[in-house]
Amino acid sequence: MRAQFVLSEIGVGLRRNLTMTFAVIVSVALSLALFGGALLMREQVNTMKDYWYDKVNVSIYLCTKADATNGDKCAKGAVTAEQKKQIEGDLKKLSIVENVYYESAEEAFSRYQEQYGDTAIASVITPDQMPESFRVKLKDPEKYKVVATAFEGRDGIESVQDQRNILETLFNMMRSVNYAAVALMLLMLVIALMLIINTVRVSAFSRRRETGIMRLVGASSFYIQMPFIMEAAFSGLIGGAFACVLLVAGRYLLVDHGLSLAEQMPLVNFIGWDVVLAQLPLVIVIGLLMPSVAAFIALRKYLKV
Numbered sequence: 001m002r003a004q005f006v007l008s009e010i011g012v013g014l015r016r017n018l019t020m021t022f023a024v025i026v027s028v029a030l031s032l033a034l035f036g037g038a039l040l041m042r043e044q045v046n047t048m049k050d051y052w053y054d055k056v057n058v059s060i061y062l063c064t065k066a067d068a069t070n071g072d073k074c075a076k077g078a079v080t081a082e083q084k085k086q087i088e089g090d091l092k093k094l095s096i097v098e099n100v101y102y103e104s105a106e107e108a109f110s111r112y113q114e115q116y117g118d119t120a121i122a123s124v125i126t127p128d129q130m131p132e133s134f135r136v137k138l139k140d141p142e143k144y145k146v147v148a149t150a151f152e153g154r155d156g157i158e159s160v161q162d163q164r165n166i167l168e169t170l171f172n173m174m175r176s177v178n179y180a181a182v183a184l185m186l187l188m189l190v191i192a193l194m195l196i197i198n199t200v201r202v203s204a205f206s207r208r209r210e211t212g213i214m215r216l217v218g219a220s221s222f223y224i225q226m227p228f229i230m231e232a233a234f235s236g237l238i239g240g241a242f243a244c245v246l247l248v249a250g251r252y253l254l255v256d257h258g259l260s261l262a263e264q265m266p267l268v269n270f271i272g273w274d275v276v277l278a279q280l281p282l283v284i285v286i287g288l289l290m291p292s293v294a295a296f297i298a299l300r301k302y303l304k305v
Helices: 003-016 018-053 065-070 081-093 105-116 140-152 164-206 208-216 220-254 273-302
Strands: 058-062 097-103 133-138 157-164
Touching: 003 018, 018 220, 018 273, 058 140, 065 081, 081 097, 081 133, 081 140, 097 105, 133 140, 140 157, 164 220, 164 273, 220 273
Parallel strands: none
Antiparallel strands: 058 133, 058 157, 097 133
Protein backbone atom coordinates (compact mmCIF):
# COMPACT_ATOMS: atom_id res chain seq x y z
CA MET A 1 0.00 0.00 0.00
CA ARG A 2 1.42 3.38 -0.97
CA ALA A 3 1.46 5.85 1.87
CA GLN A 4 1.23 8.79 -0.55
CA PHE A 5 -2.05 7.51 -2.01
CA VAL A 6 -3.56 6.96 1.45
CA LEU A 7 -2.52 10.42 2.63
CA SER A 8 -3.90 12.07 -0.51
CA GLU A 9 -7.22 10.26 -0.08
CA ILE A 10 -7.38 11.37 3.55
CA GLY A 11 -6.84 14.97 2.49
CA VAL A 12 -9.56 14.70 -0.16
CA GLY A 13 -12.03 13.23 2.30
CA LEU A 14 -11.36 15.88 4.94
CA ARG A 15 -11.77 18.72 2.43
CA ARG A 16 -15.02 17.33 1.01
CA ASN A 17 -16.62 16.95 4.45
CA LEU A 18 -14.98 19.83 6.29
CA THR A 19 -18.02 20.89 8.33
CA MET A 20 -18.89 17.34 9.38
CA THR A 21 -15.26 16.66 10.23
CA PHE A 22 -15.24 19.77 12.43
CA ALA A 23 -18.42 18.55 14.14
CA VAL A 24 -16.80 15.17 14.77
CA ILE A 25 -13.71 16.81 16.25
CA VAL A 26 -15.79 18.99 18.60
CA SER A 27 -18.02 16.10 19.68
CA VAL A 28 -15.07 13.80 20.32
CA ALA A 29 -13.22 16.55 22.20
CA LEU A 30 -16.19 17.29 24.48
CA SER A 31 -17.03 13.64 25.14
CA LEU A 32 -13.41 12.75 25.92
CA ALA A 33 -13.01 15.86 28.08
CA LEU A 34 -16.02 14.72 30.09
CA PHE A 35 -14.57 11.20 30.19
CA GLY A 36 -11.25 12.51 31.47
CA GLY A 37 -13.05 14.79 33.90
CA ALA A 38 -15.01 11.84 35.29
CA LEU A 39 -11.78 9.90 35.77
CA LEU A 40 -10.18 12.87 37.54
CA MET A 41 -13.26 13.37 39.73
CA ARG A 42 -13.05 9.73 40.80
CA GLU A 43 -9.37 10.15 41.62
CA GLN A 44 -10.19 13.35 43.55
CA VAL A 45 -12.79 11.56 45.68
CA ASN A 46 -10.36 8.70 46.38
CA THR A 47 -7.57 11.14 47.24
CA MET A 48 -9.79 13.10 49.61
CA LYS A 49 -11.04 9.91 51.25
CA ASP A 50 -7.50 8.65 51.82
CA TYR A 51 -6.44 12.07 53.11
CA TRP A 52 -9.36 12.70 55.46
CA TYR A 53 -10.04 9.16 56.61
CA ASP A 54 -6.45 9.10 57.83
CA LYS A 55 -7.15 12.18 59.96
CA VAL A 56 -10.65 11.62 61.33
CA ASN A 57 -11.24 10.20 64.78
CA VAL A 58 -13.89 8.28 66.61
CA SER A 59 -15.32 10.50 69.34
CA ILE A 60 -16.64 8.99 72.55
CA TYR A 61 -18.70 11.62 74.36
CA LEU A 62 -19.08 11.17 78.11
CA CYS A 63 -22.18 11.90 80.17
CA THR A 64 -22.64 15.30 81.81
CA LYS A 65 -25.04 16.38 84.54
CA ALA A 66 -27.33 17.86 81.87
CA ASP A 67 -27.39 14.55 79.99
CA ALA A 68 -28.52 12.76 83.15
CA THR A 69 -31.79 14.71 83.15
CA ASN A 70 -32.39 14.70 79.38
CA GLY A 71 -31.93 11.12 78.27
CA ASP A 72 -31.95 7.42 79.14
CA LYS A 73 -28.33 6.80 78.12
CA CYS A 74 -27.01 8.81 81.05
CA ALA A 75 -29.75 8.00 83.56
CA LYS A 76 -27.16 6.98 86.16
CA GLY A 77 -25.65 10.46 86.15
CA ALA A 78 -22.50 12.14 84.93
CA VAL A 79 -19.43 10.05 84.22
CA THR A 80 -17.23 9.31 87.22
CA ALA A 81 -13.44 9.40 87.43
CA GLU A 82 -13.37 5.62 87.81
CA GLN A 83 -15.50 5.14 84.69
CA LYS A 84 -13.25 7.49 82.68
CA LYS A 85 -10.18 5.53 83.77
CA GLN A 86 -11.85 2.23 82.85
CA ILE A 87 -12.96 3.51 79.43
CA GLU A 88 -9.50 4.86 78.60
CA GLY A 89 -7.85 1.62 79.70
CA ASP A 90 -10.21 -0.50 77.60
CA LEU A 91 -9.64 1.72 74.57
CA LYS A 92 -5.87 1.37 74.79
CA LYS A 93 -6.21 -2.41 74.98
CA LEU A 94 -7.86 -2.57 71.55
CA SER A 95 -5.39 -3.60 68.84
CA ILE A 96 -7.06 -1.35 66.24
CA VAL A 97 -6.55 1.79 68.34
CA GLU A 98 -3.49 3.85 67.45
CA ASN A 99 -3.89 6.72 69.90
CA VAL A 100 -6.32 7.96 72.56
CA TYR A 101 -6.62 11.65 73.47
CA TYR A 102 -8.74 12.89 76.35
CA GLU A 103 -10.49 16.26 75.93
CA SER A 104 -11.81 17.95 79.06
CA ALA A 105 -14.92 20.12 79.19
CA GLU A 106 -12.74 23.24 79.42
CA GLU A 107 -10.75 22.22 76.33
CA ALA A 108 -13.95 21.44 74.46
CA PHE A 109 -15.35 24.85 75.43
CA SER A 110 -12.18 26.60 74.26
CA ARG A 111 -12.27 24.79 70.90
CA TYR A 112 -15.97 25.63 70.51
CA GLN A 113 -15.30 29.32 71.18
CA GLU A 114 -12.52 29.34 68.58
CA GLN A 115 -14.77 27.84 65.92
CA TYR A 116 -18.15 29.40 66.75
CA GLY A 117 -17.31 32.35 69.01
CA ASP A 118 -19.00 34.84 66.68
CA THR A 119 -22.39 33.08 66.74
CA ALA A 120 -25.30 34.00 69.02
CA ILE A 121 -25.46 30.63 70.77
CA ALA A 122 -21.79 30.80 71.74
CA SER A 123 -22.55 33.60 74.19
CA VAL A 124 -24.86 31.42 76.30
CA ILE A 125 -22.77 28.22 76.32
CA THR A 126 -20.81 27.56 79.51
CA PRO A 127 -17.92 25.12 80.07
CA ASP A 128 -20.01 22.81 82.29
CA GLN A 129 -22.40 22.25 79.35
CA MET A 130 -19.63 20.91 77.14
CA PRO A 131 -19.10 17.13 77.28
CA GLU A 132 -15.81 15.49 78.07
CA SER A 133 -14.69 13.09 75.37
CA PHE A 134 -12.08 10.65 74.16
CA ARG A 135 -10.75 11.21 70.63
CA VAL A 136 -9.72 7.81 69.30
CA LYS A 137 -7.36 7.49 66.36
CA LEU A 138 -7.79 4.13 64.62
CA LYS A 139 -5.16 2.26 62.64
CA ASP A 140 -7.91 1.35 60.16
CA PRO A 141 -10.78 3.91 60.03
CA GLU A 142 -13.03 1.33 58.39
CA LYS A 143 -13.18 -0.61 61.69
CA TYR A 144 -15.17 2.04 63.50
CA LYS A 145 -17.95 -0.46 64.33
CA VAL A 146 -15.58 -2.43 66.56
CA VAL A 147 -15.27 0.58 68.86
CA ALA A 148 -18.96 1.43 68.60
CA THR A 149 -20.02 -2.11 69.51
CA ALA A 150 -17.62 -2.28 72.45
CA PHE A 151 -18.50 1.07 74.05
CA GLU A 152 -22.02 2.17 73.08
CA GLY A 153 -24.43 1.79 75.97
CA ARG A 154 -21.75 1.60 78.65
CA ASP A 155 -22.21 3.55 81.87
CA GLY A 156 -20.80 7.07 81.59
CA ILE A 157 -20.91 7.16 77.76
CA GLU A 158 -23.48 9.38 76.07
CA SER A 159 -22.65 8.51 72.44
CA VAL A 160 -19.98 7.14 70.08
CA GLN A 161 -19.62 9.06 66.83
CA ASP A 162 -17.62 8.33 63.72
CA GLN A 163 -16.46 11.59 62.13
CA ARG A 164 -16.42 9.90 58.73
CA ASN A 165 -20.19 10.36 58.59
CA ILE A 166 -19.63 14.12 58.35
CA LEU A 167 -17.51 13.59 55.24
CA GLU A 168 -19.76 11.04 53.58
CA THR A 169 -22.26 13.75 52.60
CA LEU A 170 -19.52 15.60 50.74
CA PHE A 171 -18.25 12.44 49.08
CA ASN A 172 -21.77 11.39 48.06
CA MET A 173 -22.34 14.81 46.50
CA MET A 174 -19.08 14.52 44.55
CA ARG A 175 -20.06 11.03 43.40
CA SER A 176 -23.40 12.39 42.18
CA VAL A 177 -21.60 15.07 40.17
CA ASN A 178 -19.33 12.37 38.78
CA TYR A 179 -22.31 10.21 37.74
CA ALA A 180 -23.88 13.22 36.02
CA ALA A 181 -20.62 13.85 34.15
CA VAL A 182 -20.49 10.18 33.07
CA ALA A 183 -24.10 10.32 31.84
CA LEU A 184 -23.40 13.48 29.85
CA MET A 185 -20.19 11.92 28.53
CA LEU A 186 -22.12 8.86 27.29
CA LEU A 187 -24.64 11.11 25.55
CA MET A 188 -21.85 13.06 23.84
CA LEU A 189 -20.15 9.80 22.95
CA VAL A 190 -23.29 8.52 21.21
CA ILE A 191 -23.58 11.82 19.31
CA ALA A 192 -19.92 11.61 18.28
CA LEU A 193 -20.33 8.01 17.05
CA MET A 194 -23.40 8.96 15.02
CA LEU A 195 -21.52 11.86 13.45
CA ILE A 196 -18.57 9.61 12.64
CA ILE A 197 -20.82 7.04 10.97
CA ASN A 198 -22.66 9.70 8.97
CA THR A 199 -19.39 11.34 7.95
CA VAL A 200 -18.04 8.00 6.74
CA ARG A 201 -21.29 7.34 4.83
CA VAL A 202 -21.13 10.70 3.08
CA SER A 203 -17.44 10.29 2.33
CA ALA A 204 -17.94 6.79 0.93
CA PHE A 205 -20.91 7.92 -1.18
CA SER A 206 -19.02 10.91 -2.62
CA ARG A 207 -16.15 8.64 -3.68
CA ARG A 208 -18.19 5.70 -4.91
CA ARG A 209 -16.83 6.06 -8.48
CA GLU A 210 -13.20 5.90 -7.31
CA THR A 211 -14.10 2.96 -5.08
CA GLY A 212 -15.71 1.14 -8.00
CA ILE A 213 -12.61 1.62 -10.16
CA MET A 214 -10.39 0.32 -7.36
CA ARG A 215 -12.62 -2.75 -7.08
CA LEU A 216 -12.32 -3.38 -10.82
CA VAL A 217 -8.52 -3.28 -10.73
CA GLY A 218 -8.45 -5.82 -7.89
CA ALA A 219 -7.88 -3.64 -4.81
CA SER A 220 -8.61 -5.40 -1.53
CA SER A 221 -11.34 -4.24 0.84
CA PHE A 222 -8.76 -3.26 3.46
CA TYR A 223 -6.89 -1.13 0.90
CA ILE A 224 -10.13 0.67 -0.02
CA GLN A 225 -11.28 1.12 3.56
CA MET A 226 -7.99 2.37 4.96
CA PRO A 227 -8.31 6.04 3.82
CA PHE A 228 -11.78 6.28 5.39
CA ILE A 229 -10.60 4.73 8.65
CA MET A 230 -7.57 7.02 8.71
CA GLU A 231 -9.81 10.06 8.19
CA ALA A 232 -11.90 9.09 11.21
CA ALA A 233 -8.78 8.31 13.26
CA PHE A 234 -7.25 11.67 12.34
CA SER A 235 -10.39 13.52 13.40
CA GLY A 236 -10.50 11.53 16.63
CA LEU A 237 -6.83 12.22 17.31
CA ILE A 238 -7.36 15.97 16.97
CA GLY A 239 -10.46 15.73 19.19
CA GLY A 240 -8.47 13.77 21.78
CA ALA A 241 -5.72 16.39 21.70
CA PHE A 242 -8.26 19.16 22.28
CA ALA A 243 -9.75 17.13 25.16
CA CYS A 244 -6.28 16.92 26.74
CA VAL A 245 -5.88 20.69 26.38
CA LEU A 246 -9.25 21.20 28.08
CA LEU A 247 -8.29 18.91 30.98
CA VAL A 248 -4.91 20.57 31.51
CA ALA A 249 -6.45 24.05 31.22
CA GLY A 250 -9.21 23.08 33.65
CA ARG A 251 -6.73 21.85 36.26
CA TYR A 252 -4.55 24.94 35.79
CA LEU A 253 -7.37 27.50 35.92
CA LEU A 254 -9.52 25.89 38.61
CA VAL A 255 -6.85 24.81 41.07
CA ASP A 256 -3.62 26.71 40.45
CA HIS A 257 -4.86 30.00 38.96
CA GLY A 258 -8.12 31.67 38.00
CA LEU A 259 -10.47 30.46 40.73
CA SER A 260 -7.43 29.26 42.75
CA LEU A 261 -9.38 26.59 44.60
CA ALA A 262 -6.16 25.42 46.23
CA GLU A 263 -5.91 28.79 48.00
CA GLN A 264 -9.63 29.17 48.71
CA MET A 265 -9.97 25.62 50.05
CA PRO A 266 -6.70 24.89 51.85
CA LEU A 267 -8.20 21.94 53.71
CA VAL A 268 -8.92 20.07 50.46
CA ASN A 269 -6.16 17.81 49.19
CA PHE A 270 -6.44 18.30 45.41
CA ILE A 271 -5.03 15.79 42.94
CA GLY A 272 -1.62 16.67 41.56
CA TRP A 273 -0.41 17.17 38.02
CA ASP A 274 0.94 13.62 37.96
CA VAL A 275 -2.62 12.26 38.19
CA VAL A 276 -3.84 14.60 35.43
CA LEU A 277 -0.96 13.78 33.09
CA ALA A 278 -1.39 10.05 33.70
CA GLN A 279 -4.93 10.21 32.23
CA LEU A 280 -3.94 12.02 29.02
CA PRO A 281 -2.49 8.99 27.15
CA LEU A 282 -5.72 7.07 27.81
CA VAL A 283 -7.76 9.99 26.41
CA ILE A 284 -5.56 10.10 23.29
CA VAL A 285 -5.78 6.32 22.73
CA ILE A 286 -9.57 6.32 23.07
CA GLY A 287 -9.80 9.34 20.77
CA LEU A 288 -7.80 7.42 18.19
CA LEU A 289 -9.46 4.02 18.49
CA MET A 290 -13.10 5.00 18.97
CA PRO A 291 -13.57 6.71 15.55
CA SER A 292 -11.47 4.05 13.83
CA VAL A 293 -13.64 1.21 15.11
CA ALA A 294 -16.83 3.16 14.34
CA ALA A 295 -15.61 3.86 10.80
CA PHE A 296 -14.63 0.21 10.26
CA ILE A 297 -18.08 -0.98 11.36
CA ALA A 298 -19.82 1.64 9.22
CA LEU A 299 -17.77 0.71 6.13
CA ARG A 300 -18.74 -2.95 6.35
CA LYS A 301 -22.33 -1.86 5.77
CA TYR A 302 -22.06 1.16 3.50
CA LEU A 303 -18.96 0.55 1.36
CA LYS A 304 -20.49 -1.90 -1.09
CA VAL A 305 -19.99 -1.54 -4.80
